[in-house]
Amino acid sequence: MENKCIYGKEIAERLDQRTIEFVEECRNKGRRIPKLVCIAIGNHPASVAYMKGLRKKCEKVKVELETVVLDASISDFELIRTIHGYNKMISIDGILLQMPLPSHMNREKIVLEIDPLKDVDGLHPLNTGLFYQGQEAFVPCTALSAMEFIHESGMNLDGKEVVVVGRSNVIGRPVAQLCLNEHASVTVVHSKSLNIEKICSHADVVIAAAGVPKMIKKNWLKKGAVVIDVGINYDENGKMCGDVDFDDVIDQVGKISPVPKGVGVVTNSMLMRNLIFAYQRKG
Structure with a gap:
């Protein structure tokens, strides 16, 4: 049975090693380190657990992580304003918006506000369109x-x-x-x-x-x-x-x-x- 199973650990280790080597190269050349921001709405247990796992991964591969937890009652406008702030930050390379959003929020409207060049989860329609046309884009x-x-x-x-x-x-x-x-x-x-x-x-x-x-x-x-x-x-x-x-x-x-x-x-x-x-x- 064991020889039929493809376990994720070895694949993850291989991918992580490439990331570690890239970050080390950035350090050796005096360049800044890649940075991700993860935005979560509310303190749902699943969200907290995911954040913990993400932080552990970022620490392992030596990339920078900023986590933002916003109140569950936040409005679309307030969330979009937060996203726009990170869109403008040169030091932020990727924006990860945790899904699903609360039921009172307009998911399609909010996803449109993420800079497509920072959309590391591949959610933005522009990335989707480019991907299906066979062009360079982020993929989920x-x-x-x-x-x-x-x-x-x-x-x-x-x-x-x-x-x-x-x-x-x-x-x-x-x-x-x-x-x-x-x-x-x-x-x-x-x-x-x-x-x-x-x-x-x-x-x-x-x-x-x-x-x-x-x-x-x-x-x-x-x-x-x-x-x-x-x-x-x-x-x-x-x-x-x-x-x-x-x-x-x-x-x-x-x-x-x-x-x-x-x-x-x-x-x-x-x-x-x-x-x-x-x-x-x-x-």
């Missing part, structure tokens, strides 16, 4: 992370069949485009799709990003398929699990990313890569 970190697992599996996507389960703007759609960029034939299925099991059963690679616990079973998969599980869910016992029923499919797959210890481990390392990209684009 989880989608990029999923691709690292495909590469780690040894799968060459040229001419292969890929099925993406889920069509969100932060995972499903961008990871489908990334696979198209590597010349795969890609099918995206979702809650309104018919015969999902049959469609998945023909795929060389299945990327699960539906947000439904243990949805994908053994009979959904072709023997030897590479399965990338992006789901973060909790089962009836409160145990973290993915969109794939790991125990059911393990004998069927060629390679699989487990949950936990899979794609989620790599996401912040990929965020650091996007931060370096932002830093380099400023020249």
Whole structure:
């Protein structure tokens, strides 16, 4: 079983080492260090936990981090004013706005106010448009992370069949485009799709990003398929699990990313890569 699992730790270590080397080079040349600002609204436990993990990652790779926690009742105007302030700061390379925003806020309006050149989470429509046109742009970190697992599996996507389960703007759609960029034939299925099991059963690679616990079973998969599980869910016992029923499919797959210890481990390392990209684009 172990030789079928693609764990995120090694991938994250490799990405982190590249970031550490880049920051060290900046120090040796007397240049400033890349800096990220993370803006959170309210003190939700999940938000606090994420901030803690992000700070730990930034400390490891030696980049600078500024965290801003705003009151949960803050207005759109006040948040936008905060974002504009960081847009103007030359020392800030990346702006990360924690999602989801409180229900009283206009997400689309607020995301538009982030400088696209500092949009390290790839949320701004300008980055989205450039990405789908095949131009240089920021891409959502989880989608990029999923691709690292495909590469780690040894799968060459040229001419292969890929099925993406889920069509969100932060995972499903961008990871489908990334696979198209590597010349795969890609099918995206979702809650309104018919015969999902049959469609998945023909795929060389299945990327699960539906947000439904243990949805994908053994009979959904072709023997030897590479399965990338992006789901973060909790089962009836409160145990973290993915969109794939790991125990059911393990004998069927060629390679699989487990949950936990899979794609989620790599996401912040990929965020650091996007931060370096932002830093380099400023020249």
